[in-house]
Amino acid sequence: MELEDVRVAVYATFAREGRPPTAAELADRFEVPAEAIRRALRELATGRHLVLDDAGSIVMAHPFSAVxxxxxxxxxxxxxxxxxxxxxxxxxxxxxxxxxxxxxxxxxxxxxxxxxxxxxxxxxxxxxxxxxxxxxxxxxxxxxxxxxxxxxxxxxxxxxxxxxxxxxxxxxxxxxxxxxxxxxxxxxxxLDHGYTRRDPTQSADYLRTTGLSGPFWGL
The missing domain is CATH 3.30.450.410 (Beta-Lactamase)
Incomplete structure (x- = not known):
């Protein structure tokens, strides 16, 4: 089980079903212990791919929300x-x-x-x-x-x-x-494998193309 596989599985469930998968569902899918999934979700949250609540459940996977x-x-x-x-x-x-x-x-x-x-x-x-x-x-x-x-x-x-x-x-x-x-x-x-978040410079460049400017956006 690769971390990227877990990320894509979370996004695919949100995209197709309108809800996040549970840790138990992901564990069954990848045939690994639930604790391995919980570790993967925490790592994805640290990388800002997901937002978890205090219990470790998925709250957000932008642009999707569970609440x-x-x-x-x-x-x-x-x-x-x-x-x-x-x-x-x-x-x-x-x-x-x-x-x-x-x-x-x-x-x-x-x-x-x-x-x-x-x-x-x-x-x-x-x-x-x-x-x-x-x-x-x-x-x-x-x-x-x-x-x-x-x-x-x-x-x-x-x-x-x-x-x-x-x-x-x-x-x-x-x-x-x-x-x-x-x-x-x-x-x-x-939604695809290999997705990479924009770094700050790339984000700033993108925001400028949309017409945004000023200190609110760090520009």
Missing amino acids: PLGFSVMGSSTLWWGGCAWDSFAMPHLLTWESEVLVATRCPACSTPHAWNVTRDAPPPGDQIAHFLIPAAHMWNDVVKTCAHQRIFCNENCLADWLRETANDRGYAMDLPTLWRLASDWYTGR
């Missing part, structure tokens, strides 16, 4: 929790057997429901704005908190109301076309 964080993503026959605005808009680009997905959420300020048919062809229409609260340099300090605060608001007024009510400072706001560009190629190859 609701504000977004649902519906394909032709599979329902996923989107980890955040970024991850939800990334799913049709990663799940190439889906021609489109339906991304649904509610405005955190006023609870207005929003939904978009998101494809690989072009950004969906809409005047809403996505707001990222946690700066890029600190996103992995508490990745679940980070993802839970990458949300989509009706407009600037709703964002201002939410910031005032929650006593948060403004992070980085972007329109839907920028969010779509950010998501479009970020996870390319993640």
Whole structure:
């Protein structure tokens, strides 16, 4: 059993079934003791390929989430929790057997429901704005908190109301076309063997191509 085989198996289960595999399921698949799987999952979490809870269960494997964080993503026959605005808009680009997905959420300020048919062809229409609260340099300090605060608001007024009510400072706001560009190629190859995470320089170069700039992104 190679570590990369475990990573791909986790992502394949999320992609096809909308849920993470259990350690017992992975142990059966690879015919190894469950403790070997638990060690592999911890190593993958250290490498930022997965997020585990205190019990060692898989919470996230970006762009997939095992827990609701504000977004649902519906394909032709599979329902996923989107980890955040970024991850939800990334799913049709990663799940190439889906021609489109339906991304649904509610405005955190006023609870207005929003939904978009998101494809690989072009950004969906809409005047809403996505707001990222946690700066890029600190996103992995508490990745679940980070993802839970990458949300989509009706407009600037709703964002201002939410910031005032929650006593948060403004992070980085972007329109839907920028969010779509950010998501479009970020996870390319993640379902395949041999995937390599971008290093900081590669990440910065990618962010610039989407039109993002400034200290929030470390640019």
